[in-house]
Amino acid sequence: MLDYALLDALVSVVRTGSFERAARQIGVTPSAISQRIKLLEERVGSVLVIRGQPCSGTEAGLRLARHAEEVALLERTLAQDMGREAIDGRIPTIRIAVNADSLATWFVAAMAAVPDCLFDLVLDDQEHSAEWLRRGEVRAAVSGSDAPVQGCDCRPLGSLRYIATASPDFVARWFADGVTTRNLARAPALTFNAKDMLQARWIEKHVGEGVVPPTHWLPSSQAFVDATQAGLGWGLNPEVLVADAIAAGRLVPLLPDAAYDVPLFWHFSRSVASALSPLNHAVGETARTALRPHGR
Amino acid sequence: MLDYALLDALVSVVRTGSFERAARQIGVTPSAISQRIKLLEERVGSVLVIRGQPCSGTEAGLRLARHAEEVALLERTLAQDMGREAIDGRIPTIRIAVNADSLATWFVAAMAAVPDCLFDLVLDDQEHSAEWLRRGEVRAAVSGSDAPVQGCDCRPLGSLRYIATASPDFVARWFADGVTTRNLARAPALTFNAKDMLQARWIEKHVGEGVVPPTHWLPSSQAFVDATQAGLGWGLNPEVLVADAIAAGRLVPLLPDAAYDVPLFWHFSRSVASALSPLNHAVGETARTALRPHGR
Numbered sequence: 291m292l293d294y295a296l297l298d299a300l301v302s303v304v305r306t307g308s309f310e311r312a313a314r315q316i317g318v319t320p321s322a323i324s325q326r327i328k329l330l331e332e333r334v335g336s337v338l339v340i341r342g343q344p345c346s347g348t349e350a351g352l353r354l355a356r357h358a359e360e361v362a363l364l365e366r367t368l369a370q371d372m373g374r375e376a377i378d379g380r381i382p383t384i385r386i387a388v389n390a391d392s393l394a395t396w397f398v399a400a401m402a403a404v405p406d407c408l409f410d411l412v413l414d415d416q417e418h419s420a421e422w423l424r425r426g427e428v429r430a431a432v433s434g435s436d437a438p439v440q441g442c443d444c445r446p447l448g449s450l451r452y453i454a455t456a457s458p459d460f461v462a463r464w465f466a467d468g469v470t471t472r473n474l475a476r477a478p479a480l481t482f483n484a485k486d487m488l489q490a491r492w493i494e495k496h497v498g499e500g501v502v503p504p505t506h507w508l509p510s511s512q513a514f515v516d517a518t519q520a521g522l523g524w525g526l527n528p529e530v531l532v533a534d535a536i537a538a539g540r541l542v543p544l545l546p547d548a549a550y551d552v553p554l555f556w557h558f559s560r561s562v563a564s565a566l567s568p569l570n571h572a573v574g575e576t577a578r579t580a581l582r583p584h585g586r
Numbered sequence: 587m588l589d590y591a592l593l594d595a596l597v598s599v600v601r602t603g604s605f606e607r608a609a610r611q612i613g614v615t616p617s618a619i620s621q622r623i624k625l626l627e628e629r630v631g632s633v634l635v636i637r638g639q640p641c642s643g644t645e646a647g648l649r650l651a652r653h654a655e656e657v658a659l660l661e662r663t664l665a666q667d668m669g670r671e672a673i674d675g676r677i678p679t680i681r682i683a684v685n686a687d688s689l690a691t692w693f694v695a696a697m698a699a700v701p702d703c704l705f706d707l708v709l710d711d712q713e714h715s716a717e718w719l720r721r722g723e724v725r726a727a728v729s730g731s732d733a734p735v736q737g738c739d740c741r742p743l744g745s746l747r748y749i750a751t752a753s754p755d756f757v758a759r760w761f762a763d764g765v766t767t768r769n770l771a772r773a774p775a776l777t778f779n780a781k782d783m784l785q786a787r788w789i790e791k792h793v794g795e796g797v798v799p800p801t802h803w804l805p806s807s808q809a810f811v812d813a814t815q816a817g818l819g820w821g822l823n824p825e826v827l828v829a830d831a832i833a834a835g836r837l838v839p840l841l842p843d844a845a846y847d848v849p850l851f852w853h854f855s856r857s858v859a860s861a862l863s864p865l866n867h868a869v870g871e872t873a874r875t876a877l878r879p880h881g882r
Contacts, residue, residue, distance in 0.1 A: 398809055409802065409803070409804070409818075478704060484604070502612065506707075508707055508711055510807070513707075517694050560807060
């Protein structure tokens with residue numbers, strides 16, 4: 291069997307990106323971390339860590355780190371079957387890729403329903419989150435696509451509904467004569483980051499083609515809502531984050547009946563499926579109440 | 587003079603990371619973008635873009651993109667001096683590095699006070715945000731350090747106050763006999779990402795040394811607050827984001843009188859200082875009311 295104390299050092303270096311931070315996390319000196327990584331590299335016969343700022347795992351290093359996570363998850367199932375909280379007092383960590391708007395609206399509730407488990411969340415756009423799973427860097431992902439990922443199962447979660455919103459003053463200034471392609475080409479939009487296609491897709495679906503609005507770049511779900519209310523721009527916000535502001539008149543939908551639904555899917559690694567089953571259940575149940583049924 | 591239509595293509599590729607996205611942003615075909623970049627590379631005599639997934643700028647490419655941004659800012663000053671909104675109907679974009687908790691608490695208000703300007707925000711830890719400015723990738727930064735950056739001015743903003751908080755149930759489960767090093771070594775903490783030292787520093791300052799808590803990794807200010815309230819872990823939250831929850835009893839401070847203040851500083855590039863002066867003013871004024879005076 292592998293020496294899992296060495297693997298712990300590897301997991302920590304890959305997760306924190308530095309020997310110093312891994313040392314603090316494990317509670318040993320940086321040189322002890324360095325020795326453990328070297329020893330593990332000798333035993334495995336491959337370089338496992340690319341030393342840099344930050345440090346990252348080689349392909350072999352990432353594969354070993356993934357194995358360590360899987361073993362920790364299996365140990366949790368073992369402990370539960372034996373009626374104990376944990377075998378060695380340690381809690382397993384599950385690494386998951388999730389889109390920022392899911393985290394801002396419903397995913398925390400799902401996490402909170404799973405006891406005795408630590409989460410390591412990676413944020414990425416719903417059109418890109420499954421790539422983390424494909425690369426083996428996470429054990430599960432909330433994705434906007436149901437395209438199969440090798441070694442993984444996929445379940446539909448429902449749709450997150452978005453409303454294109456702006457402040458009343460913003461609408462009066464930029465859209466006084468309607469939400470036209472001409473006005474959209476001049477009014478500042480909000481864009482989460484370069485991967486965010488929501489505003490562009492909404493324009494194509496509800497207004498017309500070929501419009502490229504000037505835009506702010508604002509990579510935070512809550513700041514997106516705050517910036518919309520402050521009149522910086524218009525943007526697609528999750529309905530649940532803006533329902534109160536719309537009801538109070540602080541925000542207005544740009545167009546009536548022009549909601550934009552993004553279907554979401556839960557992908558998870560079959561190799562740890564039984565250890566993930568409490569999480570799979572919590573994710574399914576929370577999504578069922580927080581999201582809209584697909585295609586309605 | 588340079589051909590600024592070519593520079594526009596470069597700026598857009600560097601910002602969006604792809605020829606396709608740059609093409610959509612500018613409203614031309616990807617092959618037109620590719621031709622413009624090639625032409626610019628021939629004229630300048632250097633490779634400007636590293637073609638990849640995503641595309642990124644070479645050192646020369648980033649320097650040129652920065653120049654284009656500076657010229658756009660100077661054009662805005664020119665337009666204002668001539669009493670016009672913009673010279674060619676376009677609005678300049680200012681790229682700024684800001685820490686997530688500033689964006690979640692006060693920075694949107696500062697942005698909203700600056701008219702006719704687009705913002706491109708990069709999020710990074712307050713101990714790392716100034717590095718973006720040092721590398722020339724942003725024009726200004728909110729940083730936790732007052733260490734000088736070459737070519738930049740620095741102004742103190744005040745301190746963002748953090749409170750170590752948890753849900754009442756969480757405190758009852760993990761800290762029934764006090765916030766001790768022993769209990770902290772077992773109770774799940776929240777950590778924003780590998781760069782986030784706040785929880786570790788708070789423990790060192792208020793409880794003791796050498797404690798390494800098990801932790802969730804959760805890279806979102808609002809999700810941090812949500813996860814604290816949901817009982818997933820304890821963590822340092824900005825006081826303004828949790829004051830209501832503390833008053834309502836949904837969250838409790840782990841220790842009385844154990845606030846943690848993070849001093850913040852505004853660094854900005856002198857080369858565009860006059861164009862940035864409305865932003866400098868808005869940042870200073872907003873920070874003066876939202877942050878605490880240094881060292882109080």
